[in-house]
Amino acid sequence: MEPQSHNPRQDTASKLSDTLRWxxxxxxxxxxxxxxxxxxxxxxxxxxxxxxxxxxGTSLDALRELKNAYKMLRTTGVTAAERSLAARLYAATxxxxxxxxxxxxxxxxxxxxxxxxxELAEDDSMPEALRDxxxxxxxxxxxxxx
Amino acid sequence: MSSHRNSxxxxxxWDLIRDAAGSTPTSQASLxxxxxxxxxxxxxxxxxxxxSPDDATELTQGFICDVFLSRxxxxxxxxxxxxxxxxxxxxxxxxxxxxxxxxxxxxRRPKHGSIGRLDDxxxxxxxPAGIPALTPEAAFNSRYVASIIRxxxxxxxxxxxxxxxxxxxxxxxxxxxxxxxxxxxxxxDEIAPRFGLGKGACxxxxxxxxxxFAAMLMEELRATVDDPADLHSEVxxxxxxxxx
Numbered sequence: 574m575e576p577q578s579h580n581p582r583q584d585t586a587s588k589l590s591d592t593l594r595w596x597x598x599x600x601x602x603x604x605x606x607x608x609x610x611x612x613x614x615x616x617x618x619x620x621x622x623x624x625x626x627x628x629x630g631t632s633l634d635a636l637r638e639l640k641n642a643y644k645m646l647r648t649t650g651v652t653a654a655e656r657s658l659a660a661r662l663y664a665a666t667x668x669x670x671x672x673x674x675x676x677x678x679x680x681x682x683x684x685x686x687x688x689x690x691x692e693l694a695e696d697d698s699m700p701e702a703l704r705d706x707x708x709x710x711x712x713x714x715x716x717x718x719x
Numbered sequence: 720m721s722s723h724r725n726s727x728x729x730x731x732x733w734d735l736i737r738d739a740a741g742s743t744p745t746s747q748a749s750l751x752x753x754x755x756x757x758x759x760x761x762x763x764x765x766x767x768x769x770x771s772p773d774d775a776t777e778l779t780q781g782f783i784c785d786v787f788l789s790r791x792x793x794x795x796x797x798x799x800x801x802x803x804x805x806x807x808x809x810x811x812x813x814x815x816x817x818x819x820x821x822x823x824x825x826x827r828r829p830k831h832g833s834i835g836r837l838d839d840x841x842x843x844x845x846x847p848a849g850i851p852a853l854t855p856e857a858a859f860n861s862r863y864v865a866s867i868i869r870x871x872x873x874x875x876x877x878x879x880x881x882x883x884x885x886x887x888x889x890x891x892x893x894x895x896x897x898x899x900x901x902x903x904x905x906x907x908d909e910i911a912p913r914f915g916l917g918k919g920a921c922x923x924x925x926x927x928x929x930x931x932f933a934a935m936l937m938e939e940l941r942a943t944v945d946d947p948a949d950l951h952s953e954v955x956x957x958x959x960x961x962x963x
Contacts, residue, residue: 597937597954607926614907614922641919649927 604654608662611642623700626665633674640666640678661696664689665703668710677716687711736787754783756870757807760863764811767858782814802953803943808859860960867943871936872896878935879928886914890921891928 605621612622615638619625625639643666646659668690670678679686693699693707735756738749761782766775853861879888893905911921937950944953 594958597933597958607930611919611922611926614925615919638917638919638922641917642923643919645920645923646926649923651930 604650604652604658607646607650607655608643608658611646612639615639615642622662623703626662626669627700627702627706629673631669633670633676633678636666636670636674637678640670660689661693661699661703664693665699665706668693668707671716672706672709672713675716739787750783750787753787756866757783757787759866760804760859761807761811763853763858763862764808764855765815767853767855768815778815778818781818782811786810786814802945802949804860804863804953804957808856811859812855857960860957864957867939868936871932871939874935874939875928875932878931886916887924887928890914890925891932894925895929895932 608622612619612625616625616631616635619628622639622643625631626636631639640663643659643663647656647663650656650659664686667677667679667681667686670676681689690707690711694704694711696704735749735753738745739753740746758779762775762779765778765782766772770778875891876888879885879891890910893910894907895904898904907918907921911918914921916924940954941947941950944950
């Protein structure tokens with residue numbers, strides 16, 4: 574294979590385009606855009622937050638980092654819709670760690686967790702698989718913290 | 720950075736040019752601001768038109784003094800307000816044709832004040848590789864967008880540091896600016912411990928800073944269009960121009 578020729582014009586234009594494009598998209602973004610961007614910073618090949626949380630291959634460490642990211646977005650999101658979504662994703666990461674890894678990654682008390690799982694399980698705007706994992710967490714034994 | 724520079728961030732380019740062409744106490748500061756914003760793109764257009772670096776510097780200075788300050792641009796702006804970018808590019812093209820006809824080479828000076836700052840600006844204007852190989856229009860647009868991004872970045876840095884958010888600035892610098900300049904981003908594993916953060920919290924902090932940058936960038940671009948409703952089509956046009 575022949576080496577690709579270096580084109581400084583394309584490099585510069587491409588970098589400028591990228592910066593301008595993401596700034597424009599962030600300026601226009603719906604609630605999911607921020608959470609998706611955050612998710613890909615932690616799991617680069619994730620399609621979206623739901624995909625990352627539900628994937629069987631997502632490690633406990635990755636779930637913990639996702640949880641911390643969504644936890645911050647829960648309070649710093651720019652719209653109520655974004656903060657609400659982040660709260661659901663936050664609960665979902667804790668539920669996924671509990672169900673798939675049998676590990677508690679949150680220090681929240683049992684009552685608060687039960688409330689968060691219940692709200693997620695009953696939220697019909699969330700994907701069904703995410704709601705299912707919250708339902709499973711509600712019925713499973715409380716995991717050991719690790 | 721002067722206080723005028725800070726206050727001018729909310730001014731449109733039209734306001735600045737009017738002030739620069741006038742005789743108000745802030746005219747000199749406005750001239751310097753207009754020159755700072757416009758110089759790289761104008762220089763790039765002229766350089767890509769086949770002029771030597773020295774000639775391009777001289778002609779850029781001449782354009783700013785002759786056209787911005789003689790109110791030629793203002794007259795056009797008042798006749799047909801719209802996008803600052805297209806008006807300036809068209810004016811530079813006409814100016815070069817006019818200069819070619821007249822073959823004048825005298826150094827131009829603004830009617831009020833020193834041009835020491837303009838000379839400084841010219842000296843500080845580094846020429847990116849590849850400008851002479853571009854069309855004048857591509858060179859202009861590329862440097863125009865780069866200037867706006869640079870001004871926004873400087874404003875972001877100033878704002879974050881004034882607010883004591885050194886971590887926010889450093890994370891942005893290492894994850895966003897460094898890759899665009901050097902091609903490689905520092906990993907979260909390297910960055911996060913420096914600020915006592917986990918990877919997830921570090922990413923969430925970066926999202927906040929990127930959003931501030933995006934808002935500031937849109938504000939800068941908004942100042943270049945007369946009608947705020949034109950902002951989206953201006954951004955779309957710039958993206959299309961840069962992808963050619």
